[in-house]
Amino acid sequence: MRFFSKTANTHARPNVPVLVQVAALAIILIRALDVLMILGLLGPQGMMEFVHRSVQTWALTLVFLASLVLVFVEIWCAFSLIKGRNWSRWLYLSTQVIAAVYLWAASLGYGYPELFSIPGESKREIFRSLVMQKLPDMLVLCLLFVPAASRRFFRLH
Template identity: 40%
Template sequence: MEPRSTKLRNGISPPVSILIAGTAIIGIRALGFLLLLHELGIEGIWLFVLESIRGWDATLLCLGSMIVLLVELGCGFAVMRGRDAGRWWYLWCQVVVFLVCLAAALADWHPEFFGVEGETAVEIIRAVILQKLPEMIILALLFLPHSSRNYLR
């Protein structure tokens, strides 16, 4: 049996849904970072990091978000290379991020990290789901089409 990394070299190209999902994962994370860099600038990001390391909970949250960002980027590349673990790691990252965002928004915990607007719990849950809609579409591209499942197995 051949290793999965030789699929592209042997002429088996990934399905379009895999290419779109992998590119979207990488693109959304890279664009998000570039937009943050543009909005805050180097000094603003430095001040944000310095402010984040003042408390242990904010430090853990900041480090955790950086780890999730790197794992998601790795998932994008893994999916495009045909590794099934990439889609599962991406799914677990999204579940963790959704639960943390929801808990933070409902408990009003670190509002500078989570800008979710809403008066009631239903409005907050709706806003978090709408924020995570692009990731849900990516997950659908990775898990629903038969060609995607076959390619990643």
Template identity: 45%
Template sequence: MSEVLKQEPACEIPVPVVVAAIAIIMTRCLSVALEVHEMGLNTLLNVIHLAAQSWSATLIFIASQLLFFIELRCALALLHGRRWGRLGYGCSQLIVIGYMLMASAGWIGPEIFSLHGEQGHLLLSQKLPDLLVLGLLFFPASSREFFQQR
């Protein structure tokens, strides 16, 4: 047993990658906890009930839940050094930003996630933490080298 503890890991994960993966997991779990706390259980059940009333709302609800779990899976893949983890997270963010812009412009419905007012400014302020996480995954030299080795 002591020999197992003495062995060095084959490849250490760079700090920016660890910070990014933990940030993804924590922001997603914290956002769910804050939504449940703010809405309350009855309101949350009403939202789920209303989402089941039409096909489009049901599909958006299921897609949002699927995207939540995809982002968590990408974060865990980052901790294991999988290159597809950062690409998957980046693609998921492009999908979210694209949907929010189209819903805000009124091109697609339902407008559950639409932004009112100055759309670009609000979108940037809501997605800034995710853009910072993407920056940690793609810009530091240690992150790029780590994913090129894999």
């Protein structure tokens, strides 16, 4: 019996471009690091207060649950990218647009909770901070959409 032999049930595509592999791994690592940084920033007591504050109203609960769903969708996209699913890179792009628009709106005072906003004196300063915060995600999107090898991989599968 061979433990490491390929079977018909293997879902990963052969010859996945390195840039796609790097992008998928980066998505997972960025999200894991985000969670760890939030846990480190708030601590256990702060997390309990944040969750308690997030379930005070229906609107806050929906924002909280939507943010969790967004993280899980992004991780699901990362695994689907390796399988060569073209829709996964478009879905990941959509999640980034949604997150950026919400962060921008929340930072300008149109959304809650405060954890999902970027502090700043002016719109320009907030926008600059938002771009800097989303820079890793923009790099991942470039790895998925710009190189010819990545585009070809998703076109063939």
